[in-house]
Amino acid sequence: MAGAMDGVIGFLEKHLMPVAGRIGNQKHVQAIRDGIIVTMPLTIIGSVFLIIGNFPIPAYTKWLAETGIAEKLGYPVTASFGLMGVIACIGIAYRLSEKYNVDALTGAVLSLCTFVLVTPYNIPFLQDGKEIGTVGGIAFSFLDSGGLFVGLIMSIFTVEIYRIIVQKDIIIKMPDGVPPAVAKSFAALIPGMIILTVVWIIRLGLMYTPFEDMHNIVRVILVGPLTKIGGTYWGALVVTLLIHLLWMTGIHGAALIMGIISPVTYKLMAENNAAYMAGARGTELPHVVTTQFFDIFQSMGGSGSTFSLAIILFLFSKSKQLKEIGKLAVGPAFFNINEPILFGLPIVMNPLMLIPFVLSPVVVITITYWSMKLGLVSRLAGIAIPWTTPPVLGGALATASISGGVIQVISMVLTFFIYYPFFKIMDAQKLKEEQAAVSA
Structure with missing residues (x-):
């Protein structure tokens, strides 16, 4: 086993690392990665309150x-x-402005303005379930992870125009x-005027299209076809791939994709629940894929099935940095929260971790689907248990059977061996950097 692991690690170091290095040094990739990291402290703080409010004890939550x-x-x-979308927009614009050696604060502020400019601001006002008007304001659904991709687009678009104008010296110079x-x-006056005018024209133009605004364009292009996907294995596979490929670019794939297909998965869950209440068990239940299939099984430890990775970081890291991330990540991982790993390791925008981050949940859903x-x-069984329920317990409760917990344990073992060789490479790199810093 050790020889096989060494062979895999050697292959990755020889063939993958050079490509990963070139991608990792690209300005926009670095700006996206470093900008999104700005959200990490807030998401960790929010995760603490999320765990407290969703601890899987029915009497407590009641x-x-x-x-x-x-x-x-x-x-x-x-x-x-x-506010993840807003914060990421500011952070990405700030870091990209730094890469171009233009005023970072101005780039961030202008990007925030363009983000708001392309975002709808009238919220429907309902009375007795009927819309009777609108209220001025921006819904959080545009500002949170659902708006992350729009924020990413606007930050890069804005900073690119801004730096071109500045580099051509089309600015007001003071004595x-x-x-x-x-x-x-x-x-910032001339660049700001040009940028906001261009984005204003874009918004006005979109109002006369079927999309109406940029947020709808993102939804339609990325997730429109997903509404037709049922509870098949291939449907679950497509959903899983999209979620994790989006995450690799810094977009909250689970929030974006599951937000669209959740009506389908909740319907399947309700049908399973009705059959279970009527006495159906095992293969008598109509569906394998429901909301809990993704929440409980695919996302053990969080997106990417990173529960095993959190344990690896905690127990096997030689690098001080990775050891500290492991200490920070292992607790939330028990409640399927993995922002410390996604943004702290990081996994987001990290080409080295692309393969295990995508492969692990694919393996998990494959063995889980076909076992069921x-x-x-x-x-x-159609039991709506909280997604924060710890692995093994979550599997047993969701299936109303110990077999659900057993398949999760098997999945953890498999994902351990998927993540481990990639972890070894990263751990060796970080350890070498730390030793060089000490000896310098």
Whole structure:
């Protein structure tokens, strides 16, 4: 086994690392990666409140709901996760501006303005379930992870125009002696006017198309066809691939994709629940793929089935940096939260981790689907358990059978061996960097 692992690691170092290095040094890739990291502290803070409010003890969650505490625990979550798209837009624009040696604060501010400019701001006002008008304001669904891709587009688009204008010296220059902050503000006037005018024209143009706004374009192009995907293995495979390929670019794939197909998966869950209540068991239940198939099995430890990776980082890291990430990540991983790994390791925008991050959930859904399809594991009973329920316990509860927990244990072993060789490469790199820093 050790020889095989060494062979895999040697192959990856020889063939994958040179390509990964070239991709990793690209300006836009670096800006996206470094900009999204800005969201990490807030998402970790929000995750703590999320765990407290969704701890998988029915009596506890019922008490939180009855006392109104559950709603109040959601406030910090909204203030962190609910602004992920906005924060990422600012962070990416700031880092990309730095790459081009233009004023980073101006680039970030202009990007935020263009993001708001392309975002709908009228919220439907409902009375007795009927829309009777609109209220001025931007819905959080445009500002959170659902708006992350639009934020990414607008930050890059804005900074590219901004740096071209600045590099061509089409700016207002103030006399010597004017405070730098004032000079920078005047230097931003012409670029800002041009950028906002261009984006304003784009928004007006989109209003006369079937898409209406940029957010709808993203939804239609990325996830429109997903509404036709049923509960088949191939449908689950496509969903899984899209979720994790989007995550690799910094987009919250689970929020984006599951937000579209959830009506389908909830319908399948309800049908399973009705059959279960009527006495159906095992293969008598109509569907394998439901909401819990993704929430509980595909996302053990979080997107990418990273539960095993969190354990690896915690137990086997020689690098101080990876060891600290492991300490930070292992607790949330038990509740299927993995932002410390996604943005701290990082996995997002990290070509080295692309293969295990995509392959692991594909392997998990494959063995889980066919084990349930063939009757080796009980199918999902349609029980709506929280997605924060720890692995093994979650599998057992979702299937109302110990077999659901067993297949999760098997999945953990397989994902351990998928992640381990890639972890070894990264750990060796980080350790070498740390040793070089000490000896310098």
